[in-house]
Amino acid sequence: MNRPEVNKDFKIKSSKELPCGTYGQAMLLTETMEGWRSERPVIHNEQCIHCNWCYMVCPEGVIYKEGNEMKIDYRFCKGCGICQKECKKGCIELILEGGE
Numbered sequence: 001m002n003r004p005e006v007n008k009d010f011k012i013k014s015s016k017e018l019p020c021g022t023y024g025q026a027m028l029l030t031e032t033m034e035g036w037r038s039e040r041p042v043i044h045n046e047q048c049i050h051c052n053w054c055y056m057v058c059p060e061g062v063i064y065k066e067g068n069e070m071k072i073d074y075r076f077c078k079g080c081g082i083c084q085k086e087c088k089k090g091c092i093e094l095i096l097e098g099g100e
């Protein structure tokens, strides 16, 4: 598998161009990371209390809130499982990649 490539054309002219959350488009990287995963986290929003802890602990910064739901940008999630271990309400489940 090829290593991620740096997008040399990507230049930030002001802080306003930075993504408002920690998630984004992996900034300078053009390659996604979903191919690394053997498992993927699924958030059960009906049990979520919106404490935002998963957002804080995700090393890739790919968890974000949209409306009333916590969501995951699967293009850049590596499936490390930290969010699942850290959610005190137990509302993040890891499922096999490609499974339902």
Ligand code: SF4
Pocket (backbone or CB within 6 Å): 043, 047, 048, 049, 050, 051, 052, 053, 054, 055, 070, 086, 087, 088, 089, 090, 091, 092
């Ligand atoms: S850590 Fe769990 S309860 Fe908190 S926002 Fe994330 S999914 Fe919801």
Ligand code: SF4
Pocket (backbone or CB within 6 Å): 041, 057, 058, 059, 060, 061, 062, 063, 072, 076, 077, 078, 079, 080, 081, 082, 083, 084
């Ligand atoms: S599995 Fe890892 S990379 Fe993916 S959302 Fe959870 S903490 Fe972030």
